[in-house]
Amino acid sequence: MxxxxxxxxxxxxxxxxxxxxxxxxxxxxxxxxxxxxxxxxxxxxxxxxxxxxxxxxxxxxxxxxxxxxxxxxxxxxxxxxxxxxxxxxxxxxxxxxxxxxxxxxxxxxxxxxxxxxxxxxxxxxxxxxxxxxxxxxxxxxxxTNEKIDEIINTTKATFVARDLVNEPLSFLTANQFSKEIEKLSDEAGFSLEVFHKKKIEALKMGGLLAVNKGSIDPPTFNILEWKPENARNKQAIVLVGKGVVYDTGGLSLKPTPNSMDYMKSDMGGAAGIVAAIYAAALNKLPLHIVGLVPATDNRPDGNAYVPGDIIKMFDGTTVEIKNTDAEGRLILADALSYAKKYQPQLVIDCATLTGSADIIAGPHAAVVMGNTADKVEQLKQSGLNTYERLIEVPLWEEYAAPLKSPIADLNNLGVREGQTTIAGKFLEHFTDYKWIHIDMAGPAFRKEKEAYRPAGGTGFGTRLLYDFLKSQTE
Known part of the structure; x- marks a missing residue:
């Protein structure tokens, strides 16, 4: 309280x-x-x-x-x-x-x-x-009182993100995640549309459906929208969040110690963008913002997708599955393709995507990359403003080469070396707009408390994204 x-x-x-x-x-x-x-x-x-x-x-x-x-x-x-x-x-x-x-x-x-x-x-x-x-x-x-209210609201939003990350799968299934977002939308005044499995199948979101095949719980695709009458942007800013509510690795099963035991946090990117939109709505930011959250768990049930499968994504791209633990990029790719319908001013995706991002930055920063240098610099400045810092890596073409497949348009893994950027190059394939990717695998969840960052879900990304969004109104 x-x-x-x-x-x-x-x-x-x-x-x-x-x-x-x-x-x-x-x-x-x-x-x-x-x-x-x-x-x-x-x-x-x-x-x-x-x-x-x-x-x-x-x-x-x-x-x-x-x-x-x-x-x-x-x-x-x-x-x-x-x-x-x-x-x-x-x-x-x-x-x-x-x-x-x-x-x-x-x-x-x-x-x-x-x-x-x-x-x-x-x-x-x-x-x-x-x-x-x-x-x-x-x-x-x-x-001023206005500044105090803003701090209260961004703090509340950070707590929302922390709560969502800390909730176990026994409570926070994909469907329950949608219900939690609905509560926030009712409170703050942004709109929410939820696509359930039949709609997702009709849209042929093959990445989300493939990852969900091993689960007994259906997926959801959540569309959040904050569009005030005084919005200063004609084209929406779209935030996309990886909503893997629990990740076993699928049939490419993760080891348990220091890996699978923390995987309730694999929806940290989705939690951050939901909380940022919640904060923007509470603080009445004059900005049109859309949030896209594909949500599912990734489990190794009898009908789970397997290495060697070829799946067709929402945009028609075929992907050879090399590793079922490289699932986040599959559900994000469908959402990034869907974002094209908004003709967005900018798209930012947030995800706990690769273990190599944790190796690069540890718990002290996230890794960022993108195709719009000025917006990346603005986002990095927001990272300094909030001390949710970002380390930029390049998107050189050489990192796309390992994603080639002899039997499909792409494979979903590449090679071990440079994996954070390779994952970014996979996502880039599904974009045709200004785009930034944040890999927050390190700072989203902490094993031990540090200052005001608690053990467990940290809410990383909430304050960073809010500060950036606010800067776009000034």
């Missing part, structure tokens, strides 16, 4: 106080004893945060290093917000005041880090977290 947040005209001595500063001189308005000043100075020589306990209140100080780039400074403010929440939780303090002594306006980032660290996923736990931060009072002339 998001705490109540309000702007205050003065700082009260009744509640804990947290501030950002670049230098101790900036904190002169806070009355500190000589021993407290000495303690704070010594702490700041080694650390970026300091907590002074004045029972029952806390004084919290976050230091922003001026020798860092602005986006790094903003991330320092978010991490300080994370540490503030941990200190409040430890003290059982449910109300805090935030202020900023830095010349630059980092209080929104401070607030965002604080809020993002309040997330818990306790639906299946008998014993639940009892601490709840209730009130945040903000003393800062640079922040």
């Amino acid at each position: 998001i705490p109540k947040i309000s702007i205050t005209s003065k700082i009260s001595g009744e509640h804990s106080l947290a501030c950002l500063c670049t230098d101790l001189k900036e904190t002169a308005t806070i009355q500190l004893s000589e021993s407290e000043k000495s303690f704070l100075q010594k702490k700041f020589e080694k650390e970026d945060t300091c907590v002074i306990t004045r029972i029952p209140q806390l004084l919290f100080f976050g230091k922003i290093k001026t020798d860092k780039e602005p986006y790094r400074q903003a991330e320092m403010a978010r991490v300080a917000g994370t540490k503030l929440y941990d200190a409040l939780k430890s003290a059982g303090d449910t109300t805090v005041q935030l202020t900023n002594f830095c010349e630059a306006g980092f209080l929104p980032d401070f607030l965002e880090g604080l809020l993002l660290n309040t997330y818990t996923f306790e639906k299946y736990k008998k014993e639940k977290e009892t601490f709840q931060l209730e009130n945040i009072l903000i003393f800062d002339e640079k922040i």
